[in-house]
Each structure stands twice: as structure tokens, then as C-alpha cells.
Amino acid sequence: MYTSTLITAPQTILETPLVENLRNAWGGGAVRWLSENHAAEFDMPAVPDNRWAVWQDLQNMFVDLVVQPTLGRRKKMLLADMDSTMIEQECIDELADMAGVGDRVKVITARAMNGELDFDSALSERVGLLTGLPVTIIDQVLHERITYMPGGKKLLATMKAHGSYAALVSGGFTSFTEKVAAHLGFDENHANTLLTDGEHLSGKVGLPILGKQAKVDALERITKKLGISDADVIAVGDGANDLGMLHRAGTGVALHAKPSVAAQCDVRINHGDLSALLYIQGYYQAEFAA
Numbered sequence: 001m002y003t004s005t006l007i008t009a010p011q012t013i014l015e016t017p018l019v020e021n022l023r024n025a026w027g028g029g030a031v032r033w034l035s036e037n038h039a040a041e042f043d044m045p046a047v048p049d050n051r052w053a054v055w056q057d058l059q060n061m062f063v064d065l066v067v068q069p070t071l072g073r074r075k076k077m078l079l080a081d082m083d084s085t086m087i088e089q090e091c092i093d094e095l096a097d098m099a100g101v102g103d104r105v106k107v108i109t110a111r112a113m114n115g116e117l118d119f120d121s122a123l124s125e126r127v128g129l130l131t132g133l134p135v136t137i138i139d140q141v142l143h144e145r146i147t148y149m150p151g152g153k154k155l156l157a158t159m160k161a162h163g164s165y166a167a168l169v170s171g172g173f174t175s176f177t178e179k180v181a182a183h184l185g186f187d188e189n190h191a192n193t194l195l196t197d198g199e200h201l202s203g204k205v206g207l208p209i210l211g212k213q214a215k216v217d218a219l220e221r222i223t224k225k226l227g228i229s230d231a232d233v234i235a236v237g238d239g240a241n242d243l244g245m246l247h248r249a250g251t252g253v254a255l256h257a258k259p260s261v262a263a264q265c266d267v268r269i270n271h272g273d274l275s276a277l278l279y280i281q282g283y284y285q286a287e288f289a290a
Contacts, residue, residue: 001070004028005041005280009062009271010150013037018061022054035285039276043070055268062271066280072250074281076228078159079219079245081237082170082177082191084113085255086152086184086274091176092126094145098137101129114258115240119171119211124204127194131203135196138175146176148184149255151274156185157289158278165226169218171211171241190218216244236277237261253277 004026008014019031019040028042047067048054055065083090096105105126112122156166168181168189181189193206208214215237223230235242235249238257246252246265254265255274262268269276278288 001043001045002047002067003041003043003070003073003282005034005039005066005068006058007039007064007066007269007272007276007279008037010038010273012062012271014040014063018063034279034283039272039279039285041279041282059270064269064271064276066267066269068251068267068280072231074162074283075159075234075250076164076232077223077226077234078155078164078166078277079215079222079233079235079249080166080168080186081215081239081242082168082180083172084238085236085242086149086168086180088147088149089145091141091146091172092123092130094141095130095133095137096126097145098141099130099133105129110258113239113241114260115243119241120209123171123192123209123211127201127205128203130194130201133201135199135201138194142176142179146180148180149274151272151276151278152184154288155274155277158283158287160185161289165222167218167222169210169215169245171209171215171239173205188222190214212241212244215242216248219245219248234277234281236274251280253280 023042026044026048028044031040031042033040051067058065080086090109093106093109096102108122108126111117112119166186168177168186170177170191172191173194174191177189177191192210195202195204230248231250233249234251235245236253236255238255253267254262255269
């Protein structure tokens with residue numbers, strides 16, 4: 001058995017006839033409205049051959065479509081990227097902008113997240129451009145430039161209220177993940193370390209660099225500690241360095257991801273916010289924790 005979930009962008013209405021017509025075309029069961037006007041689902045016996053053609057049509061209507069096995073949708077662990085996932089910015093780009101090298105660093109970041117550059121080398125190059133910045137600029141960026149992805153607190157609070165574990169694993173920096181993890185309620189966080197020379201950034205990052213494989217290693221380590229399997233994990237990210245964990249997890253969600261990354265994932269959320277991760281697990285809005 002498979003479940004189709006339709007989710008709109010927050011400012012868009014999910015029309016009942018659209019859901020009913022798709023259900024009828026695919027021979028699905030009764031429609032369940034997870035959130036009035038915004039999220040609905042129905043079960044069906046098989047994955048339709050025209051799944052991706054329909055997905056593309058719905059994208060043009062600002063509707064996300066996820067088709068997945070019904071069994072085991074609710075997960076026991078959330079494994080999340082930070083930059084452009086749990087927060088709306090790339091921390092290193094914001095630091096670079098403050099240093100006056102923002103345009104140069106943003107180009108490198110974009111290429112690295114698209115998988116065009118080696119992640120470790122690209123990170124070292126970008127951090128090198130931050131040499132001499134005062135350490136205090138980190139708190140300034142946190143307070144003035146960092147905003148949280150909508151739905152993040154609901155996602156964490158709801159999953160944890162139902163007994164799930166949450167880990168934040170980022171190719172960014174601990175000076176940011178520690179604050180973000182504490183704010184959102186993650187149980188643990190892992191990231192790279194920006195090295196300093198006293199009161200200034202040294203332009204170097206602590207070794208070994210936490211990149212694509214490190215995120216997979218974290219998934220393995222944490223699931224073993226919890227006594228659960230990969231199938232019990234929902235992972236979310238947006239960049240090429242997230243693909244390892246997205247492919248390994250029971251449900252890997254490409255959230256507002258780079259096109260080259262989204263193309264390699266079956267679960268793609270381009271219009272919904274982080275609460276979409278609750279809908280695709282079958283949570284009703286009434287079950288969301290405050």
C-alpha cells in the first residue's frame with residue numbers, strides 16, 4: 001500500500017476538486033484532510049506510472065506531491081541539515097558579507113551545494129577569506145541576519161512529543177549549530193569548528209572537516225546508540241553534501257533543494273515549509289505540538 005500526500009505553500013489553498021480528481025484517477029481510497037485547505041492524503045495500491053508528470057503539473061500550481069509506502073511513515077528520529085534547511089541562510093555567506101567578500105563566497109557556496117566542487121576544499125577556501133574577522137561578528141550575524149525556516153519548532157516539538165530523537169548535523173560551524181539546536185530543541189548537534197587566534201578568526205577550520213560522509217557516519221552512530229534502524233529516520237537537507245544521509249534514511253527529504261540535488265530524491269518539498277515533514281508522516285495539524 002502507498003500513500004499520496006498533497007501539500008500547498010502556506011499562502012495557497014489546496015482545492016478539494018484537485019485532490020478528489022487525483023484520488024479518482026489513481027484509484028485511491030478515502031481522502032484524509034490533515035490540514036484544512038493545506039494538506040490531504042489518500043492510500044492507493046501501487047505507484048502510478050505517471051507520478052512524475054503529475055508531480056510537475058502540481059508544482060506549477062504550488063502544490064507538493066509525495067508518494068511513499070504507507071507502512072512505517074512515522075519516524076523515530078529526525079536528522080537535519082542547518083543552513084538553508086532549519087535556518088533560511090547560509091551562515092558562511094552571511095559572515096563573508098560582513099567581511100566584504102560576500103559575492104565571491106556565495107558563488108563558491110552555490111557551486112559546492114550543487115556538487116560542482118569538492119566540499120572540503122570549498123569550505124577551506126571560503127573560511128580562508130574570513131581571516132582576521134573579530135570573533136564577535138558571529139553573535140552579530142546570529143542576532144541580525146539569521147532567521148528560522150517556518151515550521152521548524154512545530155516539527156521538532158511534535159516529533160519529540162511522540163518520542164522521536166532529533167539531531168542537527170551541519171557542514172557549517174558549531175558556533176551557529178549550538179545556538180540553533182538549543183533554540184529549536186535538538187537533542188544533539190555536530191558541525192565544523194571555526195578556529196581563532198584569540199579574538200579573531202584564523203581563517204582555518206578544525207580537522208577533520210564534517211562533510212558528506214560525516215553526515216552518513218552520524219546517522220549510523222546515532223541510530224546504533226538509539227537501537228533503531230535507518231528506516232526509522234527522516235532526514236532533511238538541501239545540498240549535495242546532504243545526499244548521502246538523504247539516500248540512507250528511511251525518508252530523505254530534499255527541502256527547497258538545489259535542482260541537481262532534488263532530482264536525485266524521491267521526496268521533494270519545494271513549496272511547503274518544515275511542517276510538511278509532519279504531513280508526510282501522516283500527522284494531522286491537530287496533533288502538532290505547540
